[in-house]
Amino acid sequence: MYADQIPNAFYAQSGGVTAVINVSALGVIQTAATYPDKIGNIYAGQNGILGALREELIDVSQESREAIQGLMTTPSGAFGSCRYKLKGIDENRAEYERLIEVFRAHNIRYFFYNGGGDSADTCQKVSEIGEKMGFPLQAIHIPKTIDNDLPFTDNCPGFGSVAKYVALSTQEAAMDIASMCSTSTKVFILEVMGRHAGWIAGAAGLAAHEQGDAPHIILFPEIAFDEARFLAKVKETVETYGFCVIVASEGTQTADGQLLSGSTSRDAFGHVQLGGLAPKLANLIKQAHGYKHHWAVADYLQRAARHIASQTDLDQAFALGKAAVDLAMEGKNALMPTIERVSDAPYEWQIGTAPLDEVANQEKMMPRSFFSDDGFGITAEARRYFAPLIAGEAYPEYTNGLPVYVKLEKHLVDKKLPPDERW
């Protein structure tokens, strides 16, 4: 086989970025380099899958060794990500055909797609249509979502670092409030991400070690919000401990499915764009009890917080990127490598796999056994699950007081197809 016939690989980042998605990219890139006879170049989609549709392919080999190594410590999506959901094949077959055309033009036979549930679905469809179009490729999905809601895997890269950030921030803010509550703020609310699943808010429970420790109340999307019960619990907590710390999932909702958050705008996937829950809760409490309150909304700070990323998360993000390439080299297709937990303490894990057609578009909620009886906290079982995921501090390097994060050059490969204005 001539060198220029060695098939190439395509890698793309999808959806909300994380503190460690670039570590999975590094796992792909470094592992691919160990198969020089089987993988030619790695092309990364500029701004995710849109890079493939637009034939905007970043030539990874043109980046410096330092820049590539810097992916280990750089948050965000270094190649660019996008919120762009491919429609069903029947609705927009042209989109899938375009992908295959681009892949064919650049001799791309490996498709590594790094994202959440929607991307798993796309990955699966690309694999199907490639086969139908006589251009079979190996499509491997690399899990990534701070929401931790993918099935079959113990957890999702990106989650452990958010969990660490949220638990740590809860711990720190709670100490602040505890030290001043006799004359100042009595109630503090931290709003965190989590549309449908309460994993992120649940991880905040790790901040509590003893009876009375914060967080005193966690609000989960899975547990229907009951205003009267909530307000009673706030009052009881303030009267018992002098203050009350609340961690609230953005997706907190009432029994009839109404989001407490006021916002109603929607993103490109049609998901409701949330935010603004914390001030709403603060207002409820103020009106009912008159307590002085403060609130914080972590928003992007939580998922970008590479400065306090979890070492477990980093290790798993890399391992899954590596596994994706290894699986492709074994001839596998339409799979997602997963994390399989072997034991809680000491935490042991190994790589498994899940078929994409079973992964796609499923959301894994927190199990009932993770919620305390009153629904405002987590159980010991949940703590055993969460604890190892935030272990270890994977600090970046610093210069002049700020982390050294890399910015790639993003040299694009010459286009081989005629311009196509559809994307």
Add this chain to the structure above:
Amino acid sequence: MYADQIPNAFYAQSGGVTAVINVSALGVIQTAATYPDKIGNIYAGQNGILGALREELIDVSQESREAIQGLMTTPSGAFGSCRYKLKGIDENRAEYERLIEVFRAHNIRYFFYNGGGDSADTCQKVSEIGEKMGFPLQAIHIPKTIDNDLPFTDNCPGFGSVAKYVALSTQEAAMDIASMCSTSTKVFILEVMGRHAGWIAGAAGLAAHEQGDAPHIILFPEIAFDEARFLAKVKETVETYGFCVIVASEGTQTADGQLLSGSTSRDAFGHVQLGGLAPKLANLIKQAHGYKHHWAVADYLQRAARHIASQTDLDQAFALGKAAVDLAMEGKNALMPTIERVSDAPYEWQIGTAPLDEVANQEKMMPRSFFSDDGFGITAEARRYFAPLIAGEAYPEYTNGLPVYVKLEKHLVDKKLPPDERW
């Protein structure tokens, strides 16, 4: 002199706590121990000055060596702080007399008060009234305020760590937005503290290294907010760079002094309690330009973030605690030790002093020369000022993925005065 006649020292924390106020406490405690012939016990006020008024004195000598050493890495006010402003001597002479009574009962001749402008004022008054009441004591104020608004000192302990947190968070969140802005969020707003002075928001400017880097817009309390100019700048930024990152001081206000933030509740000092500016700005932008936006409110997370404290800040917090004791031992009174900047780069500083009657109730605003011409950014001169303050990472230890922060036992000294229900 008999051992039980060696005078004691009183230390109290005042107002909003910081990531490093306990480091100043440690500076006081460890330095006092080097003067065994001149300082007997150190009593810390439980919940600040209220501890003195209520005769709730924490006996520092009862804490374990590990707990005291742990003050170096523990945020919040380890002895408790309070928002409690003593009135003028004429209005409430009884309050000052009570303090002197308690000090006299416990043979306290040194008063170390760790706080901001209001505390400097109290410290000065306590010194005056002690003298008038025939119980002269040495009152030394140790500067502390994340707002960085005390005069005479290069900066205030607590500020450098908030500055580091805010610059770092801006840098990380901006990378997140940059990597997704082609299809997702175009505008991100981070609301930070700063009622009257824009120091904290200004420090976010350190995140920018090149033209076009975030933050693209900083809103300062010192610069009147002009909605039309602001919205035009947002639009221009999005059109030029694809996204716009805004860091907004909570105290942002219009030319006629109206706060943009909606909240109107007041704290114990009579200060307006702010918050809610970010969603307001987001709404303005949404209505004017329709951009998809996200916003974060850092609130207490910023001032409690010991996990990413600045080493400079830590060093200075300790040095000022130490200097307070040294000054008292030199017979000084009604002073505040200060940081004097000797040079910007390399950053060199030394301890100076300022008389309390000149410190009290003055607020130091950012100088005009620190604001860029359009008022939306900082100048090179400002960068030279801010840069050394965030230098160095003073990491705490971690166990199981979370920082090890100490909690003191807080053994109270036996009361010597009859109960007094006034406080």
